[in-house]
Amino acid sequence: xxxxxxxxxxxxxFTAIGTPVGMFSDCIKDIDGNVYKTVTxxxxxxxxxxxxxxxxxxxxxxxxVKDSLEWDKLTTGAWCYYNNTSTIGGVYGKLYNWYxxxxxxxxxxxxxxxxxxxxxTTFISYLSNYWRRSSPGSVLxxxxxxxxxxxxxxxxxxxxxxxLPGGCRNNYGSTFNLMRLNGYWWSSSETNTxxxxxxxxxxxDVMISRLYASKSNGFSVRLIKN
Numbered sequence: 001x002x003x004x005x006x007x008x009x010x011x012x013x014f015t016a017i018g019t020p021v022g023m024f025s026d027c028i029k030d031i032d033g034n035v036y037k038t039v040t041x042x043x044x045x046x047x048x049x050x051x052x053x054x055x056x057x058x059x060x061x062x063x064x065v066k067d068s069l070e071w072d073k074l075t076t077g078a079w080c081y082y083n084n085t086s087t088i089g090g091v092y093g094k095l096y097n098w099y100x101x102x103x104x105x106x107x108x109x110x111x112x113x114x115x116x117x118x119x120x121t122t123f124i125s126y127l128s129n130y131w132r133r134s135s136p137g138s139v140l141x142x143x144x145x146x147x148x149x150x151x152x153x154x155x156x157x158x159x160x161x162x163x164l165p166g167g168c169r170n171n172y173g174s175t176f177n178l179m180r181l182n183g184y185w186w187s188s189s190e191t192n193t194x195x196x197x198x199x200x201x202x203x204x205d206v207m208i209s210r211l212y213a214s215k216s217n218g219f220s221v222r223l224i225k226n
Contacts, residue, residue: 028109028223031055038225039160042126044119045225047112048162050093054079056105062096071173072216077103080218082167083176091147092166092179095218098196101186102215112223117189117197117210119224124199124208127159137163138206149180149203163201169218184211184219 029035030053037048055061056077065071065078077100081089100107101114108114115123127136140163141148141155147164148155157163167179180203187197191212198219200209213219 028112030109031057031059041123041159041161042130044123044126046115046123046161047223048160050164050166051096051107051221051223052089052093053107054094056103057108057110058105060105062100062107065173068173071097071169071218072171074216075099077101080169082169082179088179092164093220095166095169096186096221097218098186098190098215101188101196101221102190107221108223111226113226114186114188114221115224117187120187120197120199120210124210127208131158133206135205135207137201137208140208141201147180152203154206164220165201165203166220171214171216173216173218184213184217185222186219190215 026038027035028038028047032053032055034052038045039048054064063078065074065080066084071078074097077097079094079096079100082092082095096107124136127139128134131139138154138156139158140161141152141157142162142164143152143155143157145152163183165178165180165183167177167182168184169176182200182202184198184200190196194215195212196215197212200211201207
């Protein structure tokens with residue numbers, strides 16, 4: 001439970017209540033130079049922080065779209081800070097529409113990618129089986145109420161995933177909602193021409209919700225190793 005700098009300690013096993021769980025893995029760096037811890041959980045290695053990049057992997061800038069009318073009309077990639085407040089992004093990362101997630105230039109550094117809906121399913125199934133819980137969100141949420149609102153039900157972060165409630169921007173771009181209450185993370189899998197899959201977690205339960213929403217919503221992003 002102690003803070004760990006993955007830059008100084010690239011591979012550190014950790015335990016919770018005497019049970020070996022995740023393993024902090026090598027760090028990754030995005031094209032902006034942001035460094036992220038990663039954690040191996042089961043057979044998968046995940047980024048243990050929300051994505052902050054402002055560029056695609058080829059160095060092309062992703063537009064930071066603040067205006068709600070402009071956001072509403074987009075069919076190409078964009079990002080924003082929650083409430084367009086940059087200081088929030090240092091903790092919670094950026095919010096991206098799905099068009100940025102799906103752009104062929106990619107958001108991920110080499111060796112990583114946006115998780116598919118099937119990869120999220122594999123992840124949730126592993127957690128349910130390992131922890132013998134039908135709703136294992138508690139083992140992923142950062143514990144305490146520094147970043148989650150109370151009660152942050154049963155949050156223990158045993159796996160080191162450190163899920164954070166970055167909230168969302170609605171598909172019209174006009175409203176930012178649910179910071180410190182809910183976290184939402186895109187998958188790369190679309191449902192139809194206007195909607196795509198994502199997962200969500202809440203401050204007041206232990207569910208990992210399997211959801212779909214308009215591709216124009218702004219959600220957080222986590223990456224998974226190839």
